[in-house]
Amino acid sequence: IAGxxxxxxxxxxxxxxxxxxxxxxxxxxxxxxxxxxxxGLGLRLIHYSNTAGTTGKGEVPDGYSVSxxxxxxxxxxxxxxxxxxxxxxxxxSSREGRGEAFFGQGTRLTVV
Amino acid sequence: xxxxxxxxxxLSIQEGENATMNCSYKTSIxxxxxxxxxxxxxxxxxILIRSNEREKHSGRLRVxxxxxxxxxxxxxxxxxxxxxxxxxxxxxxSNYQLIWGAGTKLIIKP
Numbered sequence: 001i002a003g004x005x006x007x008x009x010x011x012x013x014x015x016x017x018x019x020x021x022x023x024x025x026x027x028x029x030x031x032x033x034x035x036x037x038x039x040g041l042g043l044r045l046i047h048y049s050n051t052a053g054t055t056g057k058g059e060v061p062d063g064y065s066v067s068x069x070x071x072x073x074x075x076x077x078x079x080x081x082x083x084x085x086x087x088x089x090x091x092x093s094s095r096e097g098r099g100e101a102f103f104g105q106g107t108r109l110t111v112v
Numbered sequence: 113x114x115x116x117x118x119x120x121x122x123l124s125i126q127e128g129e130n131a132t133m134n135c136s137y138k139t140s141i142x143x144x145x146x147x148x149x150x151x152x153x154x155x156x157x158x159i160l161i162r163s164n165e166r167e168k169h170s171g172r173l174r175v176x177x178x179x180x181x182x183x184x185x186x187x188x189x190x191x192x193x194x195x196x197x198x199x200x201x202x203x204x205x206s207n208y209q210l211i212w213g214a215g216t217k218l219i220i221k222p
Contacts, residue, residue: 004154035212042200043155043212058209090154098142098208103154 002027006091006104013081013111021076021107023091031097032074033058034066036087037106043090049074050097081111117213118201124219131188133216135201136181142204144177144184149198149215158186158199188218196220 007022025032030051035043035058045058049068063085065077074093078085091104119134135144143162147155161168161177161184168175174187188195198217202210 033210040214042214043202045209048209092155098204100145100157100160101147101155101202101210103156105154106152 004091004093004102004104006089006107008107009105010108011110013078013109015082015111016080019078019081019109021078021089021091021109023074023076023104024072025074025091025093025102026072027093027095027102028071029093029095029102030071031094032068033092033094033101034064034074034076035090035092036060036085037090038087046076046089081109083111085109086111118199118216120216121214122217122219124221125191127191127193127220127222129191131191131195131218131220133186133199133218135184135186135213137184137201137203137211138182139203139205141179142206142208144175145202145204145210146173146175146184146186147200147202149200151197155200191218191220193220193222 004025013019033048034046037043044060046064047066049055052068052071055066089107092101094101117136145160146158149155159170159175161175172189177184198215200215202212
């Protein structure tokens with residue numbers, strides 16, 4: 001089934017640990033995004049990539065890094081997790097970086 | 113910073129009634145999109161309305177856009193229990209970035 005797959009579904013992480021959230025899409029979309037969703041704040045963009053090999057910073061990039069080595073994969077890394085990074089993380093993609101976005105099912109991350 | 117603001121934050125209605133949610137935004141846009149999020153799930157695209165359009169329909173959904181007031185509304189007619197979800201508006205700016213509101217939580221009572 002075409003779409004976006006995120007892993008893991010949920011994770012409890014000790015503060016200070018490094019963590020990579022995985023995101024893979026099979027729709028050959030050029031643009032991919034990472035958002036965090038916190039209660040009452042809607043979605044906030046962390047990083048994005050308009051095409052393989054390029055990335056950009058969103059609204060809340062600090063403490064996160066991304067890479068886009070190929071079209072399908074867009075991993076998000078927390079180098080040293082802090083409790084304020086407790087959130088639900090969504091990966092999304094769109095065909096040409098405009099119009100309809102397709103979302104993964106999310107990763108619920110708790111940093112303790 | 114958030115561009116869209118949904119109103120109301122929460123809405124509870126009886127099954128069969130119509131539900132109306134509003135979204136306001138601050139800057140010029142390419143388009144405005146509405147998404148639905150069921151509890152614990154990812155967001156699903158519902159409808160997109162371009163800045164030069166005023167009204168759009170999709171099944172039981174009707175979206176209006178007033179660029180002079182920088183506002184949009186989403187009407188769900190003849191609501192069903194399955195419509196219970198959170199609804200988000202997102203505006204696409206001139207850089208093709210989506211900026212999201214905080215959402216409206218809709219509860220349909222049987």
